[in-house]
Amino acid sequence: MLKFDPGKMPFHWYKVNNHSSGNIGNFNYWIVPRDGHMQVSWWYGIYSYERTKVHHDREFEMSEAGLQQAWQWLEEEFNSLDPNEVEKPLSILDEQPYTPPPAEDEAPF
Numbered sequence: 001m002l003k004f005d006p007g008k009m010p011f012h013w014y015k016v017n018n019h020s021s022g023n024i025g026n027f028n029y030w031i032v033p034r035d036g037h038m039q040v041s042w043w044y045g046i047y048s049y050e051r052t053k054v055h056h057d058r059e060f061e062m063s064e065a066g067l068q069q070a071w072q073w074l075e076e077e078f079n080s081l082d083p084n085e086v087e088k089p090l091s092i093l094d095e096q097p098y099t100p101p102p103a104e105d106e107a108p109f
Helices: 011-015 064-080 083-087
Strands: 020-024 027-034 037-044 055-061
Touching (some): 011 027, 011 064, 037 064, 055 064
Antiparallel strands (some): 020 027, 027 037, 037 055
């Protein structure tokens, strides 16, 4: 059974505008400093954040306490998922190919 045990970067890492990301099984996450706060997101599956339709986002204050809250939220979200789904082997061959949305100024065919 997978456990939530990511490699946690110290607060200073984010304070100098670095981000971190990773995955535990099919649970993917990232922490990105933006405009004085931290954007924290998680999503499920084999695709990147940009290519995934369903993701879960929260903002936390840019502070040591905010970072601890972010890690706590990610762990709670991870623990709320079905362990069988988190550990299930996924293959890009089992998924529908990514299709970018049509540009707003282009009419779909």
